[in-house]
Amino acid sequence: MEALHARIRIRWVLRALIGAVVLAGVVTVGAVFFEEQLVDAGVPTFLPGALVAALGLLLGTAHAVLLYRDWRFELQDDALYLERGVLTRVETAVPYVRVQHVDTRRSPVDRALGLSSVVIYTAGSRGADVTVPGLTPERAKRLRNELRELAVESEPEDAV
């Protein structure tokens, strides 16, 4: 089983940071609205927002670390196999016969971190696209090519 690149944690922490900042912003707007009551209660106006941001970042970081620890994928004999998830653990088997097409994708953050993702599409209704994030660009390209060859080898059958 193969793990993701360690730098993916930075991306996930960044994502959590953005979420925490947005949430803190909302809370702060609320706090400004109730400023008088807060001052009466002896609470500085920006304290609730700061607390929310800190808590969000803490949880997000813990989530990123745990998610990275358990993320695994493997090219097995008949299917791409993925294991992931912190609270809900999900293990997906994507048979090569069912692969419709494969993308590599790099967001601006990915490019800054030197990472790349592979997205695998099937005709399925749920989990129709499966993403393997946090790969080096070379690995992503290789994985895409491997998957393409495996999909071609395994005789496309008319699924729909």
Next chain:
Amino acid sequence: MKRLHAVTGVVRALQYGVNGLSVPFFVLLVGSTGLEAALGIDFGGSVIDLLFVVAPLFGLLGAGYGVATYLRFEYELTPDTFDFAAGVVGRTEREIPLRRIQNVDISQSLWHRLFGVAVVRIETAGGGGTEAQLSVVSLAEANRLQREIRERRNSSQRATEAEPAAAEADGEAPAADAPTGASTTDGAASTGDSGPLEPLFTITPIELVVLSLTRFRPGAIVLVIIGLPVLPELAGEVLLATADPFGGPETMALFEATADELLVLAVVSLPLLLVSSYLVSGVLSAAGYYGFQLARSGTDLVYERGLVQRYSGSIPSDKIQTVTLRESLPMRLLGYAALDVETAGYAGQRAEQGSQSAIPVAERSRVVELARDLGEFSDPDFERPPRRARRRYAVRYGLVVAGLLAVLYAASTVVAGFTLWYLPAVLFLGVPPAAHLKWTNRGYYVGEQTVVVRTGFWRRRTQVVPYYRLQTVIRQATVFQRRLALASLVVDTASSSTLVRSTPTAFDIDAGTAASLQRTLRDRLHLELHGRERREN
């Protein structure tokens, strides 16, 4: 290339004409009022005068555009594709290979029926919506399209199946073989080999009654809620009269009522709402499935239904992804069941009505028989989830009741005159039976060619998935499931209706079993595909 029915031109002209007419009204009136307010200019009557000139002009323009959309829409059914070209300014030209077509649906609303026309929709597995919509063609033309798409697809399939055989025979008798092959396909096309309709099921009046009694459409609730303000007096009277014996308020002056009286009113209004929705839903179901008929034509299923609005559709049975046996609690009590078939055809909005009732309702034995006929359906002995799953459901329901009590208790400390917060504690009595029923209705079965999963007490659904339709197999376990060594196995297919309905899932099975089952399903998929390959060669 053919055009749509001529009435389309008239309807489009009216439609776009009215739109065109209303644009100047909106722009000029709103614009001039805005300018008057902002700049203090007084246009006086000149705006009205201008309207009389501009509005008809825009109306004519709109009508002209409407006619143009009609004139610029052309379609054609070729031996192996359905082509159309549409659009006045931006043109769309599309060719749909007949063998990729999933469903061909015909629908007629009331005005369509008055003019003898219909809307035809052609669905494939790709794309985000209906691939081709002909609105409107004559009913005869609609039926012709539906039939010919079916026949041509079947004969082209048979031709491709015959090819390898022809190639093999080539070495022995090259001269004799080719004409034979050609004549069979010709014969198929000319005699319409998919042939006469073989009726499979016709709904009886009794079944129609059972259907309207047992099928509840949640949409009816919305209809009733929207309808309420139309009859506010009546609705209020009925509500007060029903609430009266339980200590409800005497008038609709809600601000003067006590908290307890309001609670009674709320508790009473809910069943009232449900009962009236139920009645509305019954009428809708009866009208929608009036005269339901299912027939087989070659490898396709063809159905038609409807009292006011007529619907008909064709479903290629070799494109069926999953078959679902639906038995709600009232249906089970009466010994009835329903059968849905799902294809990959519907996408987007239409996915909501995407699964088609092969049989809206019939006696269970008849449904099972037909399901067996359609595919590798079996009515097996199900493997139940382990007993600890039942405990999990009990805990879950218990927590819900406890949560409700906590919320009501908190409310009672704030709201004066509200003392009955402990009333929902009776619900605790229902927790063990509810958990047990949820547990007994869940199960899975791994068969020769299919995997069968079942879930639901109120609306029990037994979903049959052939191994060769599997897309991905997903095993998942939440924190709580992992604590009890349980997992759920999701068996995904390309069926489009699972976007809104549930994907076939074996819930809360033993974690170890789930892992080995995931492996088994993958292996079966491969065996099936290789087996098919051999059979085809």
